[in-house]
Amino acid sequence: MTAIATEPAKTNMSTVELAGVSHWYGNVVAVNDVTLTIGPGVTGLLGPNGAGKTTVLHMMAGFLPPSQGTVTVNGRPSWRNPDVYKDLGLVTERESVPGFLTAWEFVLASAKLHGLPDPAAAAAKAIGIVEMNDAKDRRISTYSKGMRQRTRVAAALVHDPAVLLLDEPFNGMDPRQRLHMMDLLHGMASQGRTILFSSHILEEVEQLSGTVQVIVAGRLAASGDYRHIRRLMTNRPHVFMIQSSDNRKLGAVLMELDSVSGVELEPTGLQVRANDYGTFTRALSKVARDKDIRLTAVMPSDESLENVFSYLVAS
Incomplete structure (x- = not known):
């Protein structure tokens, strides 16, 4: 290891x-x-x-x-x-x-x-x-x-x-x-x-x-x-919860990104799985600006110590 x-x-x-x-x-x-x-x-x-x-x-x-x-x-x-x-x-x-x-x-x-x-x-x-x-x-x-x-x-x-x-x-x-x-x-x-x-x-x-x-x-x-340890784990998709002025439109655009492996529309916003933390976060702000979508919340949802620990023990 x-x-x-x-x-x-x-x-x-x-x-x-x-x-x-x-x-x-x-x-x-x-x-x-x-x-x-x-x-x-x-x-x-x-x-x-x-x-x-x-x-x-x-x-x-x-x-x-x-x-x-x-x-x-x-x-x-x-x-x-x-x-x-x-x-x-x-x-x-x-x-x-x-x-x-x-x-x-x-x-x-x-x-x-x-x-x-x-x-x-x-x-x-x-x-x-x-x-x-x-x-x-x-x-x-x-x-x-x-x-x-x-x-x-x-x-x-x-x-x-x-x-x-x-x-x-x-x-x-x-x-x-x-x-x-x-x-x-x-x-x-x-x-x-x-x-x-x-x-x-x-x-x-x-x-x-x-x-x-x-x-x-x-x-x-x-x-x-x-x-930071979590962000270095390239073998596991990074999960984000995102809220915006138009979640459906944003979800459709994000699905076209190479750094995104999945998008789910939920009552609280979009759950997005990204293959690369840095690439996705940089692309997200650009996409939102180009499509005139206002981002109100972007929250990594699997960066808790419990998640990181479970990933390390399982690897």
Whole structure:
């Protein structure tokens, strides 16, 4: 499978890079020759179950060695390099929070492990960021799943990392908590931090980030802005919904274009299938002008992340 990339790799101080990385468990290849760079901003890591997402995250975090290739965080190898955690925050998918501790004790312990000069101040700030002040002195065993998740995020943020790796970070959060966490991640990204998160809920990824890395069967299938990725998929017709001052007349004219493979007149307008995105969109405006037809809406209708993901997985 040839990966679809929409932009060159960024070279920034706050980066995670994989170069020709593979990892295998015995005879099973989990990740196969992946090369990618994650730079500042929010990036979604997508893939079907068993595609290799968690293995990729674990190699980035230094939990697993690459069987082949190199994995670096801010230019330093992640494997057998504890110093990498000075710049790295991690929230794993699997919970491992001691229930007998309070949120304050757990986050404070994380601050002390990082050797921060004022661990109490850092812990207080992180707990406030995730809105856990009201419950910080209760035992974690009494928390809901969403509260435990926010506590784990606070522990990952306590040392103000430049790189944040999140595996299913929204698990158990209610809608308000999810919106708050999205705002928090957007704010951190706007400050130049590098944030990579995986999620099985495509709507979350679509709301949080337009940039994705898609892993399919252990290989990098696509990289970049998912809308641009869709436009590079020349093997699938692009579907548009068009509204105009004369839909019947426009439909008849569009059927004559080489870039159009189908036109359907619907109550809401014209559904047009185009073989080439760029050629069609340029021709559409010219045809409408020549035929004195006013275009009121032109909307790609299959550029959602869900469509792009399903196309990549099926290819």
